[in-house]
Amino acid sequence: MxxxxxxxxxxxxxxxxxxxxxxxxxxxxxxxxxxxxxxxxxxxxxxxxxxxxxxxxxxxxxxxxxxxxxxxxxxxxxxxxxxxxxxxxxxxxxxxxxxxxxxxxxxxxxxxxxxxxxxxxxxxxxxxxxxxxxxxxxIKIRVRAAMASQAAMEGRYLGGRPPYGYRLADAGPHPNPAKAADGKRLHRLEPDPAAAPIVRRIFAEYVNRKGIYAIAEGLTRDGIPCPSAHDPARNPHRDGVAWSKGAVKAILGNPRYTGRQVWNRQRKHEVLIDVEDVALGYETHLRWNDPKDWVWSATEAHEAIIPAEIFTEAERTRTARTHAQGPRHREAVPHPYQLRGLLFCGICDRRMQGNWVRDTAYYRCRYPDEYALANHLAHPRNVLLHEAQIIPTLDTWIARAFEPSRLRDTVHALETAQLDGHSTDQVKAQKTIHDCTRKIRNYRTALDAATGDTAAVTIATWITEAEAERSTAQAQLHAARHRHQMSSDEINALVSTTGAIVNVLRDADPAQKASLYLELGLKLIFRPSPAVLRVEARPRPTHVGVRYVSEGGLGHYAHALDRRRRFPIPQPAGDR
Missing domain, CATH: 3.40.50.1390 (Resolvase, N-terminal catalytic domain)
Structure with missing residues (x-):
């Protein structure tokens, strides 16, 4: 058989x-x-x-x-x-x-x-x-053509987060009979009473020749919550401490405040991961489309917050200021930042940005240049850290886990992490399934007792959301139950193949080392005074196993760290 x-x-x-x-x-x-x-x-x-x-x-x-x-x-x-x-x-x-x-x-x-x-x-x-x-x-062509038609002809709201200044309102049952039967509804934008006046203030100040940074600082000084603080449930990835220049600039450039629906401002673009190895496939990047490719609704689709002429004046002002500063021609050159996305500022908890200076990599946090000064946070103008100050000590720390004297502890930690992680994932998924089943049962009881159409539709929407959450949890539970678990012998054999990993890390290509750091789950938190770097390595159980990188690099490597260490970082003199 x-x-x-x-x-x-x-x-x-x-x-x-x-x-x-x-x-x-x-x-x-x-x-x-x-x-x-x-x-x-x-x-x-x-x-x-x-x-x-x-x-x-x-x-x-x-x-x-x-x-x-x-x-x-x-x-x-x-x-x-x-x-x-x-x-x-x-x-x-x-x-x-x-x-x-x-x-x-x-x-x-x-x-x-x-x-x-x-x-x-x-x-x-x-x-x-x-x-x-x-x-x-x-499917992509049909969906894009349908969305373009719905935006242009119907002015339909096509999903996504509503712009700051608007909130979602019900626009009636879904035109698709099957979706309407499931309780799905259309939505439209309506002005948010708390945020719409702020949008009007931003446009008014800008067309009166007030700068973007001055507008942001004035809003923060007056105690007005920034967009992420105004709606924290939809912006959990942002700290919401103050208004940023980027937030003000995004509002000034959004034409939907004129009441017209505008679609196709951005698109997903697939880019080859490695042009020398097409088999690796593509990565998806979000890019801005040229304004001539935007799809505008034929008529107003929702209540306008600002008149069209004010938006046009703001665009004219921004164009004039850009031309006054002169054109900026800067060719984008990719640089191998080994700690891309892993290094955080210990003062404001924001990711530090890569900065290439004199053919070497730095990371910096320019907090006052991005956010208003009125947040009263004691933050230097620039927090700067040289990559070369970190990598050698970091590689030595990682390599210690593979030393013969620590090999047994490393293998045991990996095996335990798999079991603990699998058990935790299954418990969470089972609890979610149980909670959703209970909610659906209660919602259906309430639906049977509902007397009005509005109440019935609302409860049906709750049922749909609970069923979707339960389906997701069921998929997670299935994945957790069928996740491959390596035995101690497999892990031991895997780790043994790494050999002298100190030398491998030292000589490896920076791009490949960046991939290793990412898989290890590294998080580096830097505080400039005193100059201390805290490093955490928390590899996820699902990543325990073999990974392969391109030839000439790290070869096989294992994920064997779940510990912390603080590194003192010598800081050069100056404003850092």
Whole structure:
């Protein structure tokens, strides 16, 4: 009897029930394999786009790693739906790995295992990859065309956070009958009584020749909450201590305050991760579109906060000031910041920004230049830290975990972290499922007793939200239960392969070291007076395992730290 491993994937948790998708995919796989053996293990990716290469999908990556193990526990892999597994040329990149390790790949479309010598099988699988890519592209085109039409013709609010100064209001039932039956409603923007006057004040002061920074400081001085403080529930990623220049500038540049709906101001752009290795796939970046590509509603879609002529005057003022300062031509040059996104200012808790000076990397926090001075925070004008002051000591600290004298403790910490993390994740997911089930039961009881249409629609919306939250928790629980756990022997063998990691870290490419620091879960907090850097390493249990980087770099590495240390940093003289 053949032992099979099953692989499947579901893309979005909000549109599909992950468990239902898994069930029909594995049922299809069992129908193909039941006369030849049984499925003994599963690999199922949840919430990931099909465009992601297999190595960047957690479960698919684990499956590829398992192929290397002679004691993998299965003889073949079965896929229930090739459209969900392969995209574009992924089949041609992945199947040679199966063939190399002698593991058969079964798919329903060929009625059994793929024959590597069959041109027909190769053609069929390539066609499915092309169809999968074409389907994704067609969906993107249809969705964008529909959204552009709805914004231009109907002035429909298409989602996202409402701009500061507005709040969401009900705009009636959804025009799609099925969505309306589920209680979904349309929304529109209406002025926020507390924030709309602030928007008017900002525009009035700006067209009267007051600068952006002066406007921000005046708002903070008058005790007016900044956008993130005004709505902290929707801005948990911001500190909300004061008005920033960026917030004022964003308000002045938003044409929706004129009452017109404007869509397509930004777009998601896919960029190759490495042009020398196309198989790594793409990263998605958000970019601003040219104003001529914006889609405007034909008429006013919501109540205007400022007249169109005031917005036009503000745009004219901003253009004049930009031209008065002269054009700024600065070519963007990528620099290998090894601590990108990991270094925080110990005074204001904000991420420090990379700054390239004289061919070397620095990190700085320019708090007063970004936020109003009226917040009364004792913050130097510049907090500056040289990368070269940190990296050698940091690498030595990381390497200590791999020393022979500490190897046993490291392996034990990794194994314990897996068990603790898995248990915690499952408990959280189960509690969420229980709470949502209780809420849904109570909501349905209330729905039966509801007397008015408004109350019924509101309760139906609550039920929909609770069901979506429960589906997400069920997907998380499934992922936690099927997460691969490495044994102490596996971890020990993995760590032993790292060798003299001190020398490897010292000589590694900066971009590859940045990837290592990120996977280790490093967080560095710098306080300038006295100059002390606190380092925390908290690798997540889901990341315990092998990672691979490009040739000539770190090779295999393990995540073996969960401890803290303080490093004294010698500071040069001057304003730091």
């Amino acid at each position: 053949t032992r099979f491993a099953f692989y499947g994937r579901v893309s979005t948790e909000d549109q599909q029930d992950p468990e239902a998708s898994r069930q029909w995919q594995i049922t299809r796989a069992r129908a193909l394999t039941e006369q030849h053996g049984e499925i003994v293990t599963e690999f199922f990716d949840i919430g990931l786009s099909r465009s992601l290469p297999w190595k960047r999908r957690p479960q698919a990556g684990l499956l590829l790693e398992a192929l290397r193990d002679p004691d993998r526990g299965f003889d073949a892999v079965v896929i229930g739906e090739p459209h969900r597994a392969f995209y574009g040329n992924q089949y041609s990149l992945v199947y040679p790995v199966f063939e190399h390790y002698g593991v058969a790949l079964w798919v329903p479309e060929v009625g059994g295992p793929i024959d590597p010598t069959s041109e027909a099988h190769d053609l069929i699988m390539s066609v499915f990859g092309g169809m999968s890519k074409g389907e994704r592209n067609r």
